[in-house]
Amino acid sequence: xxxxxxxxxxxxxxxxxxxxxxxxxxxxxxxxxxxxxxxxxxxxxxxxxxxxxxxxxxxxxxxxxxxxxxxxxxxxxxxxxxxxxxxxxxxxxxxxxxxxxxxxxxxxxxxxxxxxxxxxxxxxxxxxxxxxxxxxxxxxxxxxxxxxxxxxxxxxxxxxxxxxxxxxxxxxxxxxxxxxxxxxxxxxxxxxxxxxxxxxxxxxxxxxxxxxxxxxxxxxxxxxxxxxxxxxxxxxxxxxxxxxxxxxxxxxxxxxxxxxxxxxxxxxxxxxxxxxxxxxxxxxxxxxxxxxxxxxxxxxxxxxxxxxxxxxxxxxxxxxxxxxxxxxxxxxxxxxxxxxxxxxxxxxxxxxxxxxxxxxxxxxxxxxxxxxxxxxxxxxxxxxxxxxxxxxxxxxxxxxxxxxxxxxxxxxxxxxxxxxxxxxxxxxxxxxxxxxxxxxxxxxxxxxxxxxxxxxxxxxxxxxxxxxxxxxxxxxxxxxxxxxxxxxxxxxxxxxxxxxxxxxxxxxxxxxxxxxxxxxxxxxxxxxxxxxxxxxxxxxxxxxxxxxxx
RNA sequence: GGCCCCAUCGUCUAGCUGGCCUAGGACACGUCCCUUUCACGGACGCGACAUGGGUUCGAAUCCCAUUGGGGUCACCA
Numbered sequence: 001x002x003x004x005x006x007x008x009x010x011x012x013x014x015x016x017x018x019x020x021x022x023x024x025x026x027x028x029x030x031x032x033x034x035x036x037x038x039x040x041x042x043x044x045x046x047x048x049x050x051x052x053x054x055x056x057x058x059x060x061x062x063x064x065x066x067x068x069x070x071x072x073x074x075x076x077x078x079x080x081x082x083x084x085x086x087x088x089x090x091x092x093x094x095x096x097x098x099x100x101x102x103x104x105x106x107x108x109x110x111x112x113x114x115x116x117x118x119x120x121x122x123x124x125x126x127x128x129x130x131x132x133x134x135x136x137x138x139x140x141x142x143x144x145x146x147x148x149x150x151x152x153x154x155x156x157x158x159x160x161x162x163x164x165x166x167x168x169x170x171x172x173x174x175x176x177x178x179x180x181x182x183x184x185x186x187x188x189x190x191x192x193x194x195x196x197x198x199x200x201x202x203x204x205x206x207x208x209x210x211x212x213x214x215x216x217x218x219x220x221x222x223x224x225x226x227x228x229x230x231x232x233x234x235x236x237x238x239x240x241x242x243x244x245x246x247x248x249x250x251x252x253x254x255x256x257x258x259x260x261x262x263x264x265x266x267x268x269x270x271x272x273x274x275x276x277x278x279x280x281x282x283x284x285x286x287x288x289x290x291x292x293x294x295x296x297x298x299x300x301x302x303x304x305x306x307x308x309x310x311x312x313x314x315x316x317x318x319x320x321x322x323x324x325x326x327x328x329x330x331x332x333x334x335x336x337x338x339x340x341x342x343x344x345x346x347x348x349x350x351x352x353x354x355x356x357x358x359x360x361x362x363x364x365x366x367x368x369x370x371x372x373x374x375x376x377x378x379x380x381x382x383x384x385x386x387x388x389x390x391x392x393x394x395x396x397x398x399x400x401x402x403x404x405x406x407x408x409x410x411x412x413x414x415x416x417x418x419x420x421x422x423x424x425x426x427x428x429x430x431x432x433x434x435x436x437x438x439x440x441x442x443x444x445x446x447x448x449x450x451x452x453x454x455x456x457x458x459x460x461x462x463x464x465x466x467x468x469x470x471x472x473x474x475x476x477x478x479x480x481x482x483x484x485x486x487x488x489x490x491x492x493x494x495x496x497x498x499x500x501x502x503x504x505x506x507x508x509x510x511x512x513x514x515x516x517x518x519x520x521x522x523x524x525x526x527x528x529x530x531x532x533x534x535x536x537x538x539x540x541x542x543x544x545x546x547x548x549x550x
Numbered sequence: 551g552g553c554c555c556c557a558u559c560g561u562c563u564a565g566c567u568g569g570c571c572u573a574g575g576a577c578a579c580g581u582c583c584c585u586u587u588c589a590c591g592g593a594c595g596c597g598a599c600a601u602g603g604g605u606u607c608g609a610a611u612c613c614c615a616u617u618g619g620g621g622u623c624a625c626c627a
Contacts (some may be wrong), residue, residue, distance in 0.1 A: 016626075016627050018626090018627085048627065052627080053626070054626075054627090109624085111624085112624080116623090116624090120551085122551085123551070124578090125552055125553075126623075130578095149627095166555070166556090168555095170555085172554090173551090174551090180624095181624085181625050186625080189627045190624090190625070190626085194627095211555070211556095211620080211621055213622095214555070215623080216622090216627090236555085238555090238556080238620090239621070241620075243561070279573090306568070318563075338562095341563080343562095345562085345564070347564070348564065348574090349563095349575040350575090351562085351563080351576060352576090368556095369565085370555090370578065370620090371619080371620055373561060375577070377576085377577055378578080381572080381578085382577090382589075384589090387570095388590070390592090426589080427589090428590030429589070429590085430589080438588075472554035490586090503586085504586045505587080506586090511588065513587095519589075520587055520589085521587065523587090525586085528555095529553055
C-alpha cells in the first residue's frame with residue numbers, strides 16, 4: 001500500500017434529502033469533517049437525490065441549513081446533485097453494457113418478491129440469478145410496457161477490504177456475489193452506482209459511513225474494479241441507539257413517546273378515546289388506528305394537537321433531528337462535542353472540547369466499533385456547563401438563534417438589553433428552552449400572566465389563606481418603595497420579615513406566585529426589578545383578586 | 551433464520567503491544583452543604599471487566615466456545 005499524503009485526504013458527506021438532518025447523519029458528517037480538517041484535507045457535500053419519490057427540494061434546503069447551523073462547512077462551492085448527473089451515469093452504464101459487464105433485467109418487483117419469498121420458504125438465502133430471456137419473452141415484456149433495470153455482472157469471487165474502524169479485514173465469500181441493480185426502471189442510478197462514480201470523480205479518499213453500509217462495500221469494490229477506479233479507505237461507524245428501546249435512533253421514537261403518553265393519560269384519567277380524538281380534532285378511526293399501530297405516525301399537523309391534549313410539550317419529546325436540538329435550545333458547539341463522543345474518544349479523561357480542540361485531537365483510529373446508546377442526560381449536562389461558562393455575547397447570540405426557530409416564545413418581544421439581563425438573572429439553566437420556560441413571564445403583559453392552580457392553592461390559599469395575607473401585607477411596603485432595585489427590595493423585604501417574625505419564604509413565595517404565576521422562577525427580587533414597580537403591583541392585585549375568588 | 555459486527559459501572563467511556571488496575575473519568579443516582587423557589591455550585595458516596603474454558607509465573611487486556619446486543623439480506627440510501 002502506498003503512503004497517503006495526509007494533505008490529500010478528501011472526505012464527503014452524501015445524504016439523501018428526505019427531511020431534516022438526522023442526528024446519526026450529523027455524526028457521520030462530523031467525523032468526515034473532522035478528519036478532513038484535522039489533516040488539512042477537503043470535505044465535500046453531495047446530495048444523493050436519486051430516489052425521486054422521497055427527495056424534495058425543501059428537504060435539501062433543511063439539510064443544508066442544519067449543516068450550516070452546525071458549522072460543518074463544506075469545500076465544494078457548487079453542491080453536487082446526483083439527479084443532475086444522469087448523462088454521466090448513463091454513459092458509464094452503456095460502456096459497461098457494451099463490455100458485457102451489465103445487462104438489462106426484466107423481472108417486475110412482484111416477480112422479484114415472489115422469488116424472494118420462495119427462497120425464504122426453502123430456507124436458503126436469496127441471490128439473483130441472471131435469466132436468459134427468449135426473443136418472444138422480450139417482445140412480450142416490451143408490448144406490456146415493462147421497464148427494465150440494468151444489473152451489474154458481479155464477478156463471482158471473494159471480496160475483502162480493510163475497515164479502519166473495525167481494524168480488520170472484512171470478507172465476503174464468492175458464493176454471495178450477486179448481480180445487483182445499478183439503474184432503476186425509472187432511469188435513475190441506484191445508490192451503489194452513484195456513490196462509486198461520484199466518489200471517484202470527486203477524488204474521495206476516505207469513506208466514513210454508517211455500519212449499515214458495511215455489506216454494500218463489496219458491491220462498490222466490485223464496481224470500482226470493473227471501472228478501474230481507486231479504492232478509498234473505508235471506515236464504518238457504529239449505530240447510535242435509542243436508550244429506551246435499544247434500537248437504532250429513529251424519527252419514530254418521537255411518535256412512540258406521544259403514543260405512550262396518550263395511553264397513560266387514558267388509563268389514569270379514564271378518558272375515552274373518542275374524547276381525546278375530538279379534543280385533538282382528529283377523526284376517531286384515524287386516531288384509534290394510530291393508537292393501535294406502531295408503524296403509523298401522526299403527521300406534522302396532528303402531532304402538536306395531540307400533544308396539547310395530553311399535556312406534552314416540544315421539550316418532552318426525544319430530539320432526533322438536528323433541528324429538534326436547535327429548537328430545544330442546544331448550541332452547535334455543545335451538540336458537536338457530545339456527538340463526537342458517541343463512538344470516539346480522545347483517550348484519557350478529557351471529554352470537553354472546543355471545536356478547534358476537536359479538530360486537533362480527532363483521529364480515525366480512536367473511533368470505537370460498538371454501538372453507543374444516545375444519552376441525553378449527559379448532553380444536557382454539557383449544555384448546562386457550556387451556558388455557565390459562555391460569554392454574554394455568545395449567550396445572546398445563542399438565544400437569538402433559538403428565538404428565530406421558536407417564534408411563539410414571548411422572549412421574542414425583548415430587546416437585546418432585556419434579553420442580556422434575563423440571561424444573567426436566570427443563570428444556571430440547562431438549555432435555552434429551559435431558560436425560556438422559566439423566564440417567559442418576564443416579557444408578557446400583566447393581564448396575560450397565567451396563574452398555575454397548584455401554585456395558587458399551595459402558596460396562596462393553604463392554611464386559611466396565609467400566603468394571601470402575607471402578600472396583602474407586603475404590598476404596601478412594595479408600593480411605597482422608592483428604590484426598586486433587586487438589592488434594595490431584598491433588604492426591605494428581609495427586614496419586613498424580621499419585624500413580622502416571618503420566614504423569608506413565607507413572604508417571598510407568595511410574591512413569586514403573584515408576579516410569575518408559578519412557584520418556580522429565577523431570583524424573585526431581580527425579577528421584580530426587571531418587571532418594574534407598576535407591573536409588580538398590578539400583578540399582585542390581580543393575584544389577590546384571583547385568590548379571593550377561589 | 552443465513553451472513554456479518556460488537557461486548558468494562560444504569561449510560562458515554564479510559565485501559566486493550568498482558569503485570570503500573572483491590573479498574574480511572576464524566577453523566578445519572580444517593581447523602582450532606584449552600585439557599586426566598588427551581589436550578590446552579592461544593593463535599594462525600596454507590597457502582598462494571600457477560601459466562602465458561604484455555605494460553606501464561608501473571609489476563610479486563612491474547613485464543614476458543616456460549617450468551618447477549620446490533621447490523622444486513624430492496625428498482626431506499
